[in-house]
Amino acid sequence: MPVRFGLTPVFLDSDLALLRDLGGHLEAALGFPVQLVKRRTYQEIVALLLAGQLDAAWICGFPYVRHADRLSLLAVPLHRGRPLYQSYLISDATLGASTIDDLRGHSHAFSDPDSNSGFLVTRWLLAARHERPEGFFNRPFFAYGHRNVLRAVGAGLAESGSVDGYVWETVADREPALTSGTKVIGRSDWHGFPPICCLSENRDGPVARGLAKALTEMAESVSGRRVLKTLQLDGFVPGEPSLYGGIARMAAAVGAPT
Amino acid sequence: MIPPGALDPRRWPLAIRVPLIVAVLVAGLALATGQAVLSRLARDQERHLSELASAFLDGLATAVQPAAARADVWEAFDALDRARTRYGALRPMLSAVLLPDGTVLASAEPRSAPSGTRLPSVIAAQADTAAAAGRPVLDADAATAVLARDLAEGDVPVGRIVAQADIGPLLAERRAVVRTLVLVNGAFALVFAAAGGLLVRHLLAPADLVRRRLTEAARGGRPVPVDETVGIGPEHAALLAAWNQAAAASAEREAMAARLAKEERHAQVGRLAAAMAHEVNNPLGGLITAVDTLSDHGDDPAVRAEALGLLRRGLGDIRNVVRAGLVTWRGTPGTTALAAQDFEDLRLLVRHEVARRGLTLDWQNDLPDQIAVDRTLARQVALNLLLNAAAASPPQGTLRFRAGKLDGGGAVVEVTDAGPGLPPAVEVLLVACDGPPPEDGGLGLWTAVRLARSLGGRIVRLPSDTGTRLVAELPTVSAPMEAIHAL
Numbered sequence: 001m002p003v004r005f006g007l008t009p010v011f012l013d014s015d016l017a018l019l020r021d022l023g024g025h026l027e028a029a030l031g032f033p034v035q036l037v038k039r040r041t042y043q044e045i046v047a048l049l050l051a052g053q054l055d056a057a058w059i060c061g062f063p064y065v066r067h068a069d070r071l072s073l074l075a076v077p078l079h080r081g082r083p084l085y086q087s088y089l090i091s092d093a094t095l096g097a098s099t100i101d102d103l104r105g106h107s108h109a110f111s112d113p114d115s116n117s118g119f120l121v122t123r124w125l126l127a128a129r130h131e132r133p134e135g136f137f138n139r140p141f142f143a144y145g146h147r148n149v150l151r152a153v154g155a156g157l158a159e160s161g162s163v164d165g166y167v168w169e170t171v172a173d174r175e176p177a178l179t180s181g182t183k184v185i186g187r188s189d190w191h192g193f194p195p196i197c198c199l200s201e202n203r204d205g206p207v208a209r210g211l212a213k214a215l216t217e218m219a220e221s222v223s224g225r226r227v228l229k230t231l232q233l234d235g236f237v238p239g240e241p242s243l244y245g246g247i248a249r250m251a252a253a254v255g256a257p258t
Numbered sequence: 259m260i261p262p263g264a265l266d267p268r269r270w271p272l273a274i275r276v277p278l279i280v281a282v283l284v285a286g287l288a289l290a291t292g293q294a295v296l297s298r299l300a301r302d303q304e305r306h307l308s309e310l311a312s313a314f315l316d317g318l319a320t321a322v323q324p325a326a327a328r329a330d331v332w333e334a335f336d337a338l339d340r341a342r343t344r345y346g347a348l349r350p351m352l353s354a355v356l357l358p359d360g361t362v363l364a365s366a367e368p369r370s371a372p373s374g375t376r377l378p379s380v381i382a383a384q385a386d387t388a389a390a391a392g393r394p395v396l397d398a399d400a401a402t403a404v405l406a407r408d409l410a411e412g413d414v415p416v417g418r419i420v421a422q423a424d425i426g427p428l429l430a431e432r433r434a435v436v437r438t439l440v441l442v443n444g445a446f447a448l449v450f451a452a453a454g455g456l457l458v459r460h461l462l463a464p465a466d467l468v469r470r471r472l473t474e475a476a477r478g479g480r481p482v483p484v485d486e487t488v489g490i491g492p493e494h495a496a497l498l499a500a501w502n503q504a505a506a507a508s509a510e511r512e513a514m515a516a517r518l519a520k521e522e523r524h525a526q527v528g529r530l531a532a533a534m535a536h537e538v539n540n541p542l543g544g545l546i547t548a549v550d551t552l553s554d555h556g557d558d559p560a561v562r563a564e565a566l567g568l569l570r571r572g573l574g575d576i577r578n579v580v581r582a583g584l585v586t587w588r589g590t591p592g593t594t595a596l597a598a599q600d601f602e603d604l605r606l607l608v609r610h611e612v613a614r615r616g617l618t619l620d621w622q623n624d625l626p627d628q629i630a631v632d633r634t635l636a637r638q639v640a641l642n643l644l645l646n647a648a649a650a651s652p653p654q655g656t657l658r659f660r661a662g663k664l665d666g667g668g669a670v671v672e673v674t675d676a677g678p679g680l681p682p683a684v685e686v687l688l689v690a691c692d693g694p695p696p697e698d699g700g701l702g703l704w705t706a707v708r709l710a711r712s713l714g715g716r717i718v719r720l721p722s723d724t725g726t727r728l729v730a731e732l733p734t735v736s737a738p739m740e741a742i743h744a745l
Binding site for chain 1: 330331332335336339364367368369372373374
């Protein structure tokens with residue numbers, strides 16, 4: 001049985017070369033075949049993970065805190081030396097908006113309903129204003145991927161969007177044309193970087209331990225460094241659940257089940 | 259100034275009309291083939307566009323139908339955005355997924371067709387037509403084609419795909435083909451017209467050569483033969499050969515005419531000599547009679563004097579005839595007036611002939627003296643009439659002579675014979691203006707008529723109970739010079 005590793009658009013999962021390198025590194029590190037499993041939504045991957053269909057998955061902090069009672073952290077990426085990232089509120093560069101209040105009545109692209117940076121943060125901001133996305137924005141929709149949010153705003157399909165700050169920065173570096181038409185008008189507090197989780201009941205199993213070791217030692221191998229370079233990450237650390245306290249608080253504030 | 263009718267194409271030279279006709283025919287053919295080519299090109303382009311559109315819509319419908327059914331903006335946009343790059347051959351300018359209410363769910367160009375809005379009415383109307391017809395609707399003015407496909411799940415409509423493609427390159431290709439056709443066919447028309455012109459000139463060259471020869475001949479020149487080797491084909495060979503035959507025949511006629519003219523001159527000289535001999539011979543009979551009289555009765559002074567006078571006057575007549583001949587050639591008219599004695603001499607001159615034939619001469623000379631009529635010519639007229647009458651009368655017949663003054667001035671001479679009458683061929687001589695002397699008799703009457711006409715008079719035949727009655731009217735207003743031409 002191969003090791004089944006779930007992926008979500010918390011990172012640039014559309015880069016097939018990256019996926020090939022990641023799979024190759026994990027297989028080399030584990031000594032087992034690795035099957036990378038992709039689905040369109042976070043919900044599908046989380047459901048597979050919770051159902052035991054996946055050995056581990058790279059998910060967002062928001063579903064982690066929602067299922068913290070059943071999920072355990074295997075590793076947390078380090079971005080610019082810290083296991084933290086921000087949510088960016090972006091707008092069409094031609095819109096002239098500078099705050100979230102300027103986005104009222106404009107169309108908005110969210111990433112995923114289970115995304116912290118791509119939905120929860122903005123929903124939390126609106127909740128603080130006693131607003132809901134469908135009332136504040138005009139025709140908000142989900143693009144199911146941070147990169148898709150950038151495409152939607154850049155093409156004019158949406159006049160604003162909620163996106164992972166790490167993804168925006170990485171795409172701005174690799175594909176500047178995709179972000180050139182967008183403008184960051186708001187940055188959230190620092191939150192725990194989307195983690196790699198497994199079922200808590202499997203945390204001490206050999207596969208989970210092997211995956212945790214392969215991830216945390218990724219920077220020590222050539223193939224791992226190539227993957228990290230592409231991901232523009234510094235490495236992985238074991239991580240602590242407390243990193244996601246802010247997300248849990250926001251989820252609680254908006255009434256999301258945790 | 260343009261001559262009248264010069265603008266009428268029917269009067270233009272063949273060397274211009276034929277190339278023009280060739281050019282018009284080639285242009286017409288080019289127009290027809292060009293239309294066929296363009297029509298075929300348009301059909302092929304539209305078929306190709308329709309096939310591309312079908313492929314585009316088929317692929318897009320599969321991708322966007324679930325999104326349309328869920329009204330998923332992003333999924334619809336993602337499918338449209340990816341299709342735009344995958345169907346570059348169709349050159350989509352706009353593609354959108356419409357909801358059943360006609361609003362845009364998503365378009366590949368959200369800035370020009372934002373979600374939640376409606377497409378421009380023109381495009382929407384063209385989309386209705388395209389969806390109903392199942393093929394693109396072309397708008398040549400806008401250089402666009404609108405294609406549409408209705409999306410449905412079962413009987414439930416879920417939306418419509420509408421796309422607007424840029425057909426500018428197709429129209430540009432048609433224009434390029436039109437330009438190429440115009441240039442190529444125009445060049446062909448010019449080349450064929452030029453070739454036609456050269457060919458026609460080449461074909462018409464032999465005919466033109468004959469035309470120039472004809473023109474020269476019509477202006478009085480001699481028909482000049484042409485080189486038969488310049489002809490092209492049997493028609494030209496026949497034409498040139500016919501011309502050369504005509505030229506040869508003309509030259510032959512000219513030579514014959516020259517020969518005839520020369521012979522005519524000889525004949526005229528012969529006739530002149532015959533007339534001279536005739537006029538000299540006329541008095542000779544009387545002179546011989548006078549010589550005989552002198553020989554027999556020369557001792558009688560009266561007879562001798564009469565015979566000598568007769569001889570003198572007869573010789574004088576001969577001298578005058580000779581002079582008349584000289585006048586004929588030198589152009590000097592006679593001047594001696596006519597007197598009654600001049601006719602009396604004639605009585606003696608014809609007496610021998612009258613006696614020889616056993617005729618009776620009824621003589622009446624009432625001519626007064628000094629009539630302003632040339633006496634020599636008048637005597638010759640009278641003598642010719644008398645000798646003719648004597649010759650025409652049967653033996654024992656009566657020869658009547660009358661001479662008198664003509665009313666209005668001049669002399670009139672009437673001679674009546676006892677013959678059977680003038681033959682029609684001889685009577686014609688009385689009215690013929692100019693004609694050759696008769697070949698078989700009548701030389702005396704022909705001479706008398708011409709002499710009388712030269713004196714300004716005439717000779718007519720009057721009715722008579724017996725024989726022929728001829729009257730010579732010799733007016734005083736004669737023009738002796740005409741005698742030159744009379745002979």
